[in-house]
Amino acid sequence: MTPxxxxxxxxxxxxxxxxxxxxxxxGGTLPGWAPWAAFVGALIFCGLVExxxxxxxxxxxxxxxxxxxxxxxxAWSRPVEGARRAKDRAITMGIAAAFGVSMAPxxxxxxxxxxxxxxxxxxxxxxxxxRGVVGGGGAEHAIVGTLVITACAVVISVxxxxxxxxxxxxxxxxxxxxxxxxxVDVMTGIPSIVAGLFAYALFEVFFGPGIQMxxxxxxxxxxxxIPIVIRSAEEILKIVPNHLREASYxxxxxxxxxxxxxxxxxxxxxxxxxxMLATARIIGETAPLLVTTGVVDSLNADPFAGRMQNLAVYAxxxxxxxxxxxxxxxxxxxxxxxxxxxxxxxxxVIARLVYRRYKTEIR
Amino acid sequence: xxxxxxxxxAGQLLAAASRGRRxxxxxxxxxxxxxxxxxxxxxxxxxxxxxxxxxxxALTASASELPGGDSFxxxxxxxxxxxxxxxxxxxxxxxxxxxxxxxFITHSAPPRVASFLGYLVDLLAAxxxxxxxxxxxxxLGPAAVPVMKWLEEKLGFLPIFEGPASITGRTMxxxxxxxxxxxxxxxxxxxxxxxxxxxRKLQEGAQALGATRWEMxxxxxxxxxRSSVISGxxxxxxxxxxxxxxxxxxxxxxxxxxxxxxxxxxxxTIAANIALNFPESSGLAINLLIxxxxxxxxxxxxxxxxxxxxxxxxEVK
Amino acid sequence: xxxxKLKAMFGPESKPATEAxxxxxxxxxxxxxxxxxxxxxxxxxxxxxxxxLEAKEVNLYYGDFHAVENVSLTIEPNKVTAxxxxxxxxxxxxxxxxxxxxxLTPGASVKGSIQLDGEDVYGAGVDPVAVRRxxxxxFQQPNPFPTMSIYDNVAAGLNFNAGxxxxxxKDEIVExxxxxxxxxxxxxxRLGRPGSSLSGGQQQRLCIARATAVSPEVLLMDEPCxxxxxxxxxxxxxxxxxxxxEYTIAIVTHNMQQAARASDNTAFFNLDESGKPGHLVExxxxxxxxxxxxxxxxxxxxxxxxx
Numbered sequence: 011m012t013p014x015x016x017x018x019x020x021x022x023x024x025x026x027x028x029x030x031x032x033x034x035x036x037g038g039t040l041p042g043w044a045p046w047a048a049f050v051g052a053l054i055f056c057g058l059v060e061x062x063x064x065x066x067x068x069x070x071x072x073x074x075x076x077x078x079x080x081x082x083x084x085a086w087s088r089p090v091e092g093a094r095r096a097k098d099r100a101i102t103m104g105i106a107a108a109f110g111v112s113m114a115p116x117x118x119x120x121x122x123x124x125x126x127x128x129x130x131x132x133x134x135x136x137x138x139x140x141r142g143v144v145g146g147g148g149a150e151h152a153i154v155g156t157l158v159i160t161a162c163a164v165v166i167s168v169x170x171x172x173x174x175x176x177x178x179x180x181x182x183x184x185x186x187x188x189x190x191x192x193x194v195d196v197m198t199g200i201p202s203i204v205a206g207l208f209a210y211a212l213f214e215v216f217f218g219p220g221i222q223m224x225x226x227x228x229x230x231x232x233x234x235x236i237p238i239v240i241r242s243a244e245e246i247l248k249i250v251p252n253h254l255r256e257a258s259y260x261x262x263x264x265x266x267x268x269x270x271x272x273x274x275x276x277x278x279x280x281x282x283x284x285x286m287l288a289t290a291r292i293i294g295e296t297a298p299l300l301v302t303t304g305v306v307d308s309l310n311a312d313p314f315a316g317r318m319q320n321l322a323v324y325a326x327x328x329x330x331x332x333x334x335x336x337x338x339x340x341x342x343x344x345x346x347x348x349x350x351x352x353x354x355x356x357x358x359v360i361a362r363l364v365y366r367r368y369k370t371e372i373r
Numbered sequence: 374x375x376x377x378x379x380x381x382x383a384g385q386l387l388a389a390a391s392r393g394r395r396x397x398x399x400x401x402x403x404x405x406x407x408x409x410x411x412x413x414x415x416x417x418x419x420x421x422x423x424x425x426x427x428x429x430x431a432l433t434a435s436a437s438e439l440p441g442g443d444s445f446x447x448x449x450x451x452x453x454x455x456x457x458x459x460x461x462x463x464x465x466x467x468x469x470x471x472x473x474x475x476x477f478i479t480h481s482a483p484p485r486v487a488s489f490l491g492y493l494v495d496l497l498a499a500x501x502x503x504x505x506x507x508x509x510x511x512x513l514g515p516a517a518v519p520v521m522k523w524l525e526e527k528l529g530f531l532p533i534f535e536g537p538a539s540i541t542g543r544t545m546x547x548x549x550x551x552x553x554x555x556x557x558x559x560x561x562x563x564x565x566x567x568x569x570x571x572x573r574k575l576q577e578g579a580q581a582l583g584a585t586r587w588e589m590x591x592x593x594x595x596x597x598x599r600s601s602v603i604s605g606x607x608x609x610x611x612x613x614x615x616x617x618x619x620x621x622x623x624x625x626x627x628x629x630x631x632x633x634x635x636x637x638x639x640x641x642t643i644a645a646n647i648a649l650n651f652p653e654s655s656g657l658a659i660n661l662l663i664x665x666x667x668x669x670x671x672x673x674x675x676x677x678x679x680x681x682x683x684x685x686x687x688e689v690k
Numbered sequence: 691x692x693x694x695k696l697k698a699m700f701g702p703e704s705k706p707a708t709e710a711x712x713x714x715x716x717x718x719x720x721x722x723x724x725x726x727x728x729x730x731x732x733x734x735x736x737x738x739x740x741x742x743l744e745a746k747e748v749n750l751y752y753g754d755f756h757a758v759e760n761v762s763l764t765i766e767p768n769k770v771t772a773x774x775x776x777x778x779x780x781x782x783x784x785x786x787x788x789x790x791x792x793x794l795t796p797g798a799s800v801k802g803s804i805q806l807d808g809e810d811v812y813g814a815g816v817d818p819v820a821v822r823r824x825x826x827x828x829f830q831q832p833n834p835f836p837t838m839s840i841y842d843n844v845a846a847g848l849n850f851n852a853g854x855x856x857x858x859x860k861d862e863i864v865e866x867x868x869x870x871x872x873x874x875x876x877x878x879x880r881l882g883r884p885g886s887s888l889s890g891g892q893q894q895r896l897c898i899a900r901a902t903a904v905s906p907e908v909l910l911m912d913e914p915c916x917x918x919x920x921x922x923x924x925x926x927x928x929x930x931x932x933x934x935x936e937y938t939i940a941i942v943t944h945n946m947q948q949a950a951r952a953s954d955n956t957a958f959f960n961l962d963e964s965g966k967p968g969h970l971v972e973x974x975x976x977x978x979x980x981x982x983x984x985x986x987x988x989x990x991x992x993x994x995x996x997x
Contacts, residue, residue: 026741026807029824032817039815067516094850095817098585105481108473109490112561115508115554116497122512123504173409181406190410192681193417199608199677200420200670201615203644207666211423220655233416240413266402294501297617297644301651322503322618329507329622340511347504354499484796578833578897581791582847583823583904592846596837 032092040087045103048086052079069114076107120351127348130341139319141308149346151309152324155224156350159303159320160293162228162313163235168285170232171239178240179247180269197237205233206298213302222304224313227320230298235288242284246277279368286361290354296322321346420670428664431657440658449665451630455640456669458632459620460613462549467557468606474557475564480590491565498558506622509551514542514623521546521635532632539637543625546634551619556609563605567598600687607680611673620645643669736768740938741807741907743788743825748802749967750783750792757783759967761802763957765908770930770939772949772976775959776996780968781942784959785910788940789825790818806907823847826901830913832893834885834900841881843896844868847904863903870936871899872929891922898929902937909933911941915948927952946992950980958988 053075060071083103087096132148140147174194178187209230213221250273258268274281304317305327311318325346332339436444478490518540525536538544571594579589620642626649627638641649647662654662743765750758758780765771765788773781786792787800790811803810811821834843844864848855855863864881868874873895877888885896894914901909911930915923930952933939943949949956957973972979972988983989990996 026809026824030806030809030811030813030816030820032820064519069516070520091817094585094588094819098587101587102481105473105477108470109477109482109494112470112474112494112497112554112557115513116493116500118512119500119504119508122508126511170409170412173406174413177406177410181403182410186407186410190413193414195681196674196677197413197417199611199615199673201617201644201673203615203617203647204420204424204666204670204673207427207647207663208420208423211427211663212419214427215423219659233420236413236416264399266398269402290499294503296501296503297648300648305652322501325503325507326618326622329510343507347501347507350501351504354501358499572833574829574831574833575835577791577794578829578835579846580794581789581822581827581829582850582900583819583821583826584847584850585819588850592835592838596835599837 032095040090040099044086045083045099048083048103049075049079049107052076052082069118072114073111076104076111080104080107123344123348123351126341126344128345130338130343130345131348135342135345139307139309147307149321149324149342149349151307152319152321152346153349154309154311155303155318155320156293156322156353158311158313159224159227159231159299159318160289162225163231163292164285164289166228166232167235167239167288171236172243172281174236175240175243175247176269179244180265180273194237194240197233198241200233201297202230202234202295203297203301206230206301208233209298209302222302222317223315224303224310224318226302227299227318228313230302231292231295234295234298235292238288238291239285242288243277243281246280246284247273249280250276276370279365279370282368283361283365286357286364290357290361293357294322294350294354296326299323300326321350325350421667424663424667424670428660428667431660431664434657434660438657439661445661445664448661449643449668451628451640452643452646452665453668453672454630456614456642456644456672458545458640459548459552459616459642460610462545462634463552463556463613464606464610466550466553467609468560468602470553471557471560471605471609472564472602474561475568476590476594478565479568480586480594491562494561495558497554502555502616502618503622505551505555506619509547509619509623510543513551514544514547517542517544517547517550524635533634535633535636537637538635539625541625541637543623543637544635545624545639548620548624549634551623552613552616555616555619556612559612560602560605560609563608564598564602567601568594571597600683604680604684604687607676607683611676611680614642614676615644615669615673616642617644617648621648643672736935738936740767740936742767742805743908743938743940744805745784745788746803746805748784748787748800748804750780750787751799751801752795753797756967758787759969761959761970763970763973765938765940766955767938768934768936769954770934770941770952771955771957771973772953773940773942773957773959774944774946774949775968775971775991776961777944778964778968779959779961781959782912783968785912785940785942786827788908788910789827790821791827793818823904824906825908825910826904826906827910827912828894828897828901828914830916832890832897832917834888834893834896836884836886838885839882840877840885840888840896843885844899844903846900864899867899867903868896870902870933871895872925872932873899889922891918891925894918894922894926895929898926898933902933906937908938908940911939913942913944915943916945923948946980950976956980958983958985958991960987960991 053071056075056078057071060067060074080100080103084096084100087099091099135148135150136153137150138148139151140149141151174190178190182190206227209226212229213223213226254272254276255268258272259265263271299320300323303320303323305323306317306319310316325343328339328343328346332343431439432445434445436442436447439445439448441448474494478487478494482490518538521538521542521544524534525538528534529536575593575597576589579592584592621644624639624641624645625637626641626645628640629638630640631638633639643665647666651659651662745764746762748758748761749756761784763771773785775781783792788804788811792798792800800812804812806821806824810816811825834840835846838846841864842849844867845860848860848863865874865878868877873892876892877883877896880887885893888896894917898909898914915926918926927948930939930941934954941949941953953976955973956976956979958971958979959968960971961968972983972985974984979988980992983992
């Protein structure tokens with residue numbers, strides 16, 4: 011018999027049982043509740059330390075607690091289960107903690123917006139504008155403005171975006187299509203303020219400097235919205251199976267009719283969802299509107315007649331120039347923010363509900 | 374359409390009519406589609422063209438004509454520095470966090486709740502940036518004040534933590550943190566997608582060798598996803614560079630170039646600078662701002678281009 | 691009469707008659723294991739006394755679905771046991787339960803006992819990670835880590851204990867494993883090249899080297915040759931014949947000729963009908979299973995009447 015390799019000698023001298031329980035461990039395992047105990051213990055520890063330092067906030071306690079919990083579980087596990095297993099546990103705890111830490115701002119944001127925004131909500135907020143009122147007034151003009159500007163942006167973006175997506179998916183071949191895909195990707199990266207500057211510059215060239223109109227804001231938002239619409243429409247159109255198109259062609263239907271009567275209806279729910287999600291994305295944009303639609307105190311619902319207020323810029327202005335009654339202005343800013351978030355959330359929820367309710371099951 | 378009898382007159386008329394209709398309908402629709410496609414390209418080119426047109430006067434003006442009396446370069450450079458600093462800071466915080474969150478969702482959380490958790494992370498992207506701005510200045514800033522004071526006391530010898538610490542919280546540190554939260558969902562979504570696609574046979578290969586879950590992730594999932602994560606990080610950077618409102622609201626600006634993270638005196642960013650100054654500007658000042666917008670456009674374009682390049686090269690391999 | 695036809699089918703590579711006399715390991719559905727002393731003739735004596743892997747009334751589930759029913763068998767040390775049967779009859783599922791890979795599928799569960807050298811690998815206090823180190827696996831699709839060099843691939847299992855092994859020791863183990871996998875001469879000049887730069891057969895040998903580098907007791911192989919061409923297949927089969935001198939080997943194969951060529955014992959799995967759990971029909975020395983099987987099912991399968 012050839013002498014066994016050194017490693018095997020070492021192995022065979024230890025019992026199989028010891029091997030099976032893993033190196034470095036004494037055969038023990040932490041109880042199943044160990045990670046939870048470590049986490050809670052760490053939280054309490056950090057809370058106490060923070061209270062002693064006078065720093066106490068829930069967010070900080072969570073963040074530091076997460077860090078301490080990782081160290082704690084490692085220290086607890088190492089002597090019992092060995093270094094490798096301890097490291098594994100520590101990292102598992104770490105990534106869970108990372109998730110928790112990333113949820114903290116979300117929770118804080120929503121909590122603060124609701125808490126502070128509710129203070130500014132009133133009947134007046136929704137029904138009157140700020141014309142002629144000093145230190146008070148409502149945001150009706152802002153709300154109407156937001157709806158008008160967004161609606162115009164949708165009207166501009168959806169046909170262009172949808173047709174471009176149809177082109178890319180149904181007609182496009184070769185260089186134009188490849189260029190298009192690439193450039194749509196590039197467009198998704200345009201900073202929102204740059205889109206605003208572009209709209210401003212565009213209108214300045216044709217209409218002279220200093221012009222501000224609701225429709226300019228819509229153009230700026232369209233620049234941001236079109237690539238989003240194209241991307242999601244493309245995804246949806248791609249999913250429509252080819253055999254549906256082929257069945258239609260086999261019946262002698264021309265291509266355009268196939269698209270309009272077969273492809274689009276099948277994709278309808280997905281397209282609507284995509285448009286709603288894109289709308290939700292741009293409805294809260296402030297920067298492009300700052301430079302295009304200006305600030306105005308009175309209600310203006312005509313996109314072509316001068317400046318138009320909107321919720322995002324309104325919130326910004328209430329913060330920036332609160333006037334004499336600061337807190338009331340800040341309250342209104344938060345109230346506008348709350349209104350915005352509610353609109354965004356509603357759009358998101360409706361979009362997903364529409365999708366679930368109306369989507370055509372494709373086999 | 375079934376076989377048409379074209380031997381009769383009626384048949385011939387029908388055939389001709391339907392052919393014409395078909396051709397016309399197809400032509401109109403097809404052209405409309407092409408026009409839309411070309412519009413996109415025109416739009417993108419237009420952004421560049423119009424920015425250059427309106428920014429040009431500022432680019433060619435001499436220093437004395439420009440507001441502030443500096444040349445264009447010395448006007449834009451501190452702003453670009455500020456944008457870069459905020460963006461890099463956001464990346465340093467967001468990317469490891471996003472990778473950890475993505476690993477958690479794809480490899481640790483129970484599969485049934487995984488997509489829900491992903492949805493929660495994506496919610497961060499749905500929140501309008503003005504709200505991040507208000508949150509930053511009213512909530513996070515004040516909460517960060519004691520922490521910054523501690524940093525000044527204990528780590529003040531490091532140049533980034535040189536005192537005096539701000540008492541309002543309107544610092545680069547807070548801005549960086551807020552931007553990090555804003556770009557986290559972007560990077561995390563890319564990371565999640567690639568981590569979930571790690572081939573099972575690779576993961577099982579590592580597991581069969583006796584790897585713990587973390588060792589398996591380290592050996593197979595992370596190397597597999599590396600290029601995608603880098604690309605996602607660049608996309609996040611692009612977003613952070615272009616972010617306007619959060620920075621405009623939170624940051625307390627003094628104009629000088631410094632790399633201190635916790636002080637009241639900060640350079641502005643290109644985007645925030647435009648937002649802050651545009652409403653009151655006119656004439657050449659506006660051209661100046663538009664010119665800086667052009668610079669920002671070029672920077673974000675380059676960043677995004679780099680991101681796509683990294684992915685394309687990884688796919689070729 | 692069937693038996694003689696089968697013998698003719700298997701040709702000159704079939705094992706010499708003397709091997710049929712060693713270690714009879716006949717197993718009826720619930721009978722005891724009978725093991726006689728095994729001093730194999732024909733091949734060289736074992737270089738290392740490997741350990742026995744024994745399954746006792748193993749039942750495997752995916753959620754509520756009962757996939758494999760009541761399997762009891764022994765994988766003998768320093769021998770190759772082939773698991774054969776038509777597709778879907780649970781042989782791969784069973785194989786994966788031997789090294790605790792089955793439980794990695796969400797919802798999967800195991801009942802029964804699997805013992806390595808008498809110790810239950812599903813026992814309390816047993817670390818599944820340690821089990822997989824002792825019971826290695828080679829997969830159907832060669833899966834070298836694409837971002838690692840050949841050297842790093844082989845050393846991958848060693849590197850999990852990063853920092854504890856000296857470079858010179860690692861070099862030794864890598865060379866020994868590659869030699870043992872009959873790959874050393876082909877790659878010794880390009881250890882730094884990526885693992886994916888090899889051909890299919892070479893990649894599979896690389897995976898075998900990687901598996902043996904951590905000194906397991908048992909090697910499980912799940913259809914290791916089904917993605918390879920015939921030349922590579924034969925090379926792997928030769929290799930398996932060598933490997934059994936140091937390890938206990940179980941190999942799942944749906945290629946009966948391969949089972950006949952390369953294994954000492956054969957276990958036949960079958961399925962009554964789709965939706966029912968797979969079960970062990972018969973296990974015994976390969977020669978017996980193929981020439982004088984005890985069950986009609988077995989005979990039908992090996993003579994090609996179904997599957």
